Amino acid sequence: MLALMLFSLCIVPAIAQASDDYWAAWVTLTTTDSATINWRGEENGSGFVDYATSSYFDRHHSYEKTIESTKAATYQHLCISELESNKSYTYRVRPSGSNESFDNRTFRTMPISGPFTFIVISDPQKGRNYDEKERFKYVADAIEKEPNVLFILIGGDYNGHDSDGLWRQFFQVADGMLSKSAIFPTIGNHEYHNSSGGDNPPTAADHYHWAFNMPLNYSFDCSGIRFIILNTPDPNNANGDDPHTSLALAKSQESWLLEQLNNDTLLGAFTIHHHPIWDYYNTTCNPDLEPWETLYHKYNISATFAGHTHNYQRYSIDEIPYFIVGNAGGRCADLTGDASPQGFQFGMNKTLGYLKVTVDPANNTATAEEWIVATVKDDDSKDKPEILKTPEMMDSITFPLKH
DSSP: OHHHHHHHHTOOOOOOTTOSSOEEEEEEOOOSSOEEEEEEEEEEEOEEEEEEEHHHHHHHSSOSEEEEOOSOEEEEEEEEOSOOTTOEEEEEEEETTOSSOOOOEEEEOOOSSSOEEEEEEOOOOOOSSOOGGGTHHHHHHHHHHOTTOOEEEEOSOOSSSSOHHHHHHHHHHTHHHHTTSEEEEOOOGGGGOOTTOTTSOOOOOHHHHHHHOSOSSEEEEETTEEEEEOOOOEEEEEETTEEEOOHHHHHHTHHHHHHHHOOTTOSEEEEEOSSOSSOTTOSSOOGGGHHHHHHHHHTTOSEEEEOSSSSEEEEEETTEEEEEEOOSSSOOOOOOSSOOOTTEEEEEOSEEEEEEEEEEGGGTEEEEEEEEEEEOSSTTOOSOOEEEEEEEEEEEEEEESOO
């Protein structure tokens, strides 16, 4: 009887993912000893998180600890601490207002040292003629199947605009991916878009703030490597509801970025921001982001990632790799023209894919691989993409973490 009761703990009826009110959990802000568990439940609700190391859960079919949310809110952001480094944890969320729990999910805490792998994607947003389930789903499902992914960097534009229905769609389509890996978000320009149309001013990006509850620029460390998330869309520099970059916004983060990079103990540094510094459609770097560009080369960062342009591009600027990884689902942008810009090395359009980066601090190397899961017929076509039987690696580069 006892064994049957314990076994029943791991057979949990999942809340229907189509619910307007309940969004299954996602993990952010993992460190060596903590993680933040997020979910959306009933209005002004609360809930519980049960958790254990995955090895304990696999042995006992039960959880070791439970923590309760004490804040009444629709969106919950509950930090669990005193965890072990480089450990897999299994957890479930029991939101208030329901007799059911979300399904069991996992995440891994950061290692203190040693190699690790992460994924970078950007712009999973819907098109005019298709929804996220018709493109982004193939990318998210492929990432879910990737083994040993420690975390995912997302470069912004989670969907078309700042609305409940579209953000719910993102979390539903990404559910499998989010059930296995922590995510570190970046804000994009579409987070400010108004569902009423482009003639209206930008929104306050409410759904982004509600979902992630963190600053727009922040950093974290993993195995001695620093990851720096920067904020590029400026609502004060908007064309209708579409915020562009601005020199003022970049300068407002310049001293903070300097503090993040000016650290001799770091074994390397990566940055990510939504708008790219180098792009196929411009002959020079984005002048609004030149303060960051200067610091990148003064401190010889390992690499930088961006989205916004809906294709894959790779540059080498004074031996630093620059990646655009905007091919997670948004309307494709063609690579056309006779002359490519400075430093351009490789690019693809009309593909759906993700960048997988394996970091080896002991050998001062990182290897970035671009994997595609499908090709599309036209930039905004509703036609089903041509799905590959297995993802194919289309580009690979190994580079030093520290020059």
